[in-house]
Amino acid sequence: MTRRPPEWMAPLLTRLATAQVTDFTQLATPTTGGRESAVLVLLGEEPGAGPDVLILQRAATLRNHAGQPAFPGGAADPGDADAAATALREANEEVGLDPTSVTVLAELPRLWIPVSDFVVTPVLAWWHTPHPVHPREPAEVAHVARLTVAELVDPANRLRVRHSSGWIGPAFTARGMVVWGFTAGVLATLLEMAGWARPWPRDRVIDLPPTGASPAPSAGTDPVDEVAGPLT
Numbered sequence: 001m002t003r004r005p006p007e008w009m010a011p012l013l014t015r016l017a018t019a020q021v022t023d024f025t026q027l028a029t030p031t032t033g034g035r036e037s038a039v040l041v042l043l044g045e046e047p048g049a050g051p052d053v054l055i056l057q058r059a060a061t062l063r064n065h066a067g068q069p070a071f072p073g074g075a076a077d078p079g080d081a082d083a084a085a086t087a088l089r090e091a092n093e094e095v096g097l098d099p100t101s102v103t104v105l106a107e108l109p110r111l112w113i114p115v116s117d118f119v120v121t122p123v124l125a126w127w128h129t130p131h132p133v134h135p136r137e138p139a140e141v142a143h144v145a146r147l148t149v150a151e152l153v154d155p156a157n158r159l160r161v162r163h164s165s166g167w168i169g170p171a172f173t174a175r176g177m178v179v180w181g182f183t184a185g186v187l188a189t190l191l192e193m194a195g196w197a198r199p200w201p202r203d204r205v206i207d208l209p210p211t212g213a214s215p216a217p218s219a220g221t222d223p224v225d226e227v228a229g230p231l232t
Helices: 007-016 083-093 149-153 181-194 223-227
Strands: 034-045 049-056 073-075 102-109 111-112 118-127 141-148 158-162 168-173 178-179 206-207
Touching: 007 102, 007 181, 034 141, 034 178, 049 083, 049 149, 049 178, 073 083, 073 118, 083 118, 083 141, 102 168, 102 181, 111 178, 118 141, 118 168, 141 168, 141 178, 149 181, 168 181, 178 181, 181 223
Parallel strands: 034 118, 158 206
Antiparallel strands: 034 049, 034 073, 049 141, 102 118, 111 118, 158 168, 168 178
């Protein structure tokens, strides 16, 4: 049965129909090469809390991206039919998400992350039947949270972070986490596209905490962020 997304998603879905890579980053996606992967941008809604998005926090012991908040997702497997299949499979493996509780709505433009040579397709979906989720592999995922749009657009929770490489990009603070990098760049763009974003102090810049000392990503909407440092 096809599930109709809620009306509050309509402006975002309309805008995404014409979305291009340049809406998310100034880096062109290579026509060949790159490791295909996908992430799940899962929007839900709790009564009285409004729209939210599912975010996980990587385990602090990982070699790469230790402690970093992210969308569920990962590299494509040969058996995956498409990007949506990859995103849903990874979300199930990481946090126990039931794929039947989700309606896939759109695939966003494929975005290139130079440092890892991943080509990532964000998959937007509606969580029509939310259920409890949790880290299935604590060695990989430390925490799972549903961050409300209200939290994300609160000017008090928005800032920019400076990576040790000199890269500067958008970020959010919520539930004791600093959401930055590729995830924050995609979120910032989607909030603008949906018309949910509020003015926030772009001069608020902090150095990235040591626990997030991963290579700098390259997704963001602010041209200043894109050229502020090497996008390695």
